[in-house]
Amino acid sequence: MHAEGRVLVSGTLLDAADVRRGLTRIAHEIVERDKGAGGLALVGIANRGDHLARRLASEIAQIEGADVPVGVLDITFYRDDIGMKAEAPEVHETRIPFDITGATVVLVDDVLFTGRTIRAAMDALMDLGRPERIQLAVLVDRGHRELPIRADYVGKNVPTHRGDDVRVLVSELDGEDAVVVEDAR
Amino acid sequence: MNEHLLSMHDVSADDVVRILDTAESFREVGTRVIKKVPALRGRTVVNLFYENSTRTRISFELAAKRLSADVINFSTSGSSVSKGESLKDTALTLQAMGADAIVIRHSSSGSPHQLTKWVHGHVLNAGDGTHEHPTQALLDMYTMRERFGRIEGLRVAIVGDVMHSRVARSLSFGLVKMGADVTLVGPPTLIPPDAPAWGVHVSYDIESVLPKLDVTYVLRVQRERQRLEFFPSVREYSRLFGVTTKRVGMLPEDALIMHPGPMNRGVEIDSDVADLPQSVIEEQVTNGIAVRMSLLYLLLGRSGEGGGHA
Numbered sequence A: 001m002h003a004e005g006r007v008l009v010s011g012t013l014l015d016a017a018d019v020r021r022g023l024t025r026i027a028h029e030i031v032e033r034d035k036g037a038g039g040l041a042l043v044g045i046a047n048r049g050d051h052l053a054r055r056l057a058s059e060i061a062q063i064e065g066a067d068v069p070v071g072v073l074d075i076t077f078y079r080d081d082i083g084m085k086a087e088a089p090e091v092h093e094t095r096i097p098f099d100i101t102g103a104t105v106v107l108v109d110d111v112l113f114t115g116r117t118i119r120a121a122m123d124a125l126m127d128l129g130r131p132e133r134i135q136l137a138v139l140v141d142r143g144h145r146e147l148p149i150r151a152d153y154v155g156k157n158v159p160t161h162r163g164d165d166v167r168v169l170v171s172e173l174d175g176e177d178a179v180v181v182e183d184a185r
Numbered sequence B: 001m002n003e004h005l006l007s008m009h010d011v012s013a014d015d016v017v018r019i020l021d022t023a024e025s026f027r028e029v030g031t032r033v034i035k036k037v038p039a040l041r042g043r044t045v046v047n048l049f050y051e052n053s054t055r056t057r058i059s060f061e062l063a064a065k066r067l068s069a070d071v072i073n074f075s076t077s078g079s080s081v082s083k084g085e086s087l088k089d090t091a092l093t094l095q096a097m098g099a100d101a102i103v104i105r106h107s108s109s110g111s112p113h114q115l116t117k118w119v120h121g122h123v124l125n126a127g128d129g130t131h132e133h134p135t136q137a138l139l140d141m142y143t144m145r146e147r148f149g150r151i152e153g154l155r156v157a158i159v160g161d162v163m164h165s166r167v168a169r170s171l172s173f174g175l176v177k178m179g180a181d182v183t184l185v186g187p188p189t190l191i192p193p194d195a196p197a198w199g200v201h202v203s204y205d206i207e208s209v210l211p212k213l214d215v216t217y218v219l220r221v222q223r224e225r226q227r228l229e230f231f232p233s234v235r236e237y238s239r240l241f242g243v244t245t246k247r248v249g250m251l252p253e254d255a256l257i258m259h260p261g262p263m264n265r266g267v268e269i270d271s272d273v274a275d276l277p278q279s280v281i282e283e284q285v286t287n288g289i290a291v292r293m294s295l296l297y298l299l300l301g302r303s304g305e306g307g308g309h310a
Helices: A016-033 A049-064 A116-128 B013-029 B055-066 B087-096 B111-116 B134-148 B166-177 B206-212 B234-241 B281-300
Strands: A011-014 A040-045 A070-073 A104-112 A133-141 A153-157 A165-169 A178-182 B044-049 B070-075 B101-106 B122-128 B155-159 B181-185 B201-203 B215-218 B256-258
Touching (some): A016 A153, A040 A049, A040 A116, B013 B166, B044 B055, B087 B111, B122 B134, B134 B166
Parallel strands (some): B181 B201
């Protein structure tokens, strides 16, 4: 693997074992910070974050022996770039089959980059209820924020160039678990 | 997708799938306490209705409002149109006010197409004469897909006054495009002579068709559009083509009964039939909002020439 702090050109950033270990650590941190699984809900942002959220839920179930509700949130209708691309952004499913009012909602996403997705996700959540608090868990934080947003739980901090293409692969959709980076320069 | 929605010929099979998939997400939005998303904040949608309509206008109005667009309802009575303003001048006025989309219903076939020559915004056909009503067809196809999980291979009969029905035309074109098996049923005087060229079957005997159907789509007898006598009496029409309780008994058990509304209970559909659980007429209305949200989102939610900023 690559040394901490080094700027990657292209290649694999995290392999399947790294992804698993990262999620296990985040699950431990969530139950530690939130003192158990009571009142906790995980909401993954479509269409990679929802798979990660389900994995975190099963990790938390193993640690605490409690089931945490998991939902999937599509943020498309809350994006700030609708009408700026050649085609309207593709829409995914939203399914949050529980009341988020009063819950500690952990938003789960694959990559934290500009922060715009998280802004949209918070607006979307607020239209669905009034959580007691919202926290953010991401598998990769790649920097280059454009909004004052930070993650509460991070699998791995990765310095990147702005033009790099960081992708999280999940076995449910992509056949394998990995985080890869492609250099756009 | 095309810049405008004038006809079912404007959308490909892939477009139909995208429109219906996107509508599923809006259907979910419609189940929330707050049924509104900010997707089209700041855009302006004009409902330009030259014909009376309750459900289509309200459906488009709700669809635009739930997308956070601003909506202007422009109907002919009590407007400059009743003072003799032409369609073109009305269109240019709305354009000058910055309409991003115009939803038009007009008694003349082809007027939505004409409108596209005068305005920069997107034009959506909400029914033009006896030509087309594509948003109705799409919401009907959504309802069928939701119930059966597919459109391809569905056996659908469209029963009644096909000749004067823009719904029947749009729905036939759409269903055939998606691989459904469509049969038009009605008196010979009300089946258009060019119907076989649409890729549909034609039958004049409803009872021979019923046992093999997934969907019976009942058209309204449109007395206001008939300038000639196409059948001897309403009573005879009901006797020969009305969807009665007895005829519903000939349908397969899981078959659906649909109607675009407004219904003439006791004419083309028995009152008891309209209230059966297999009649999904209210579902069609609910789905209509989601499908129209999907269309407005897909048309207005992209960049391009159709931005409509005057």
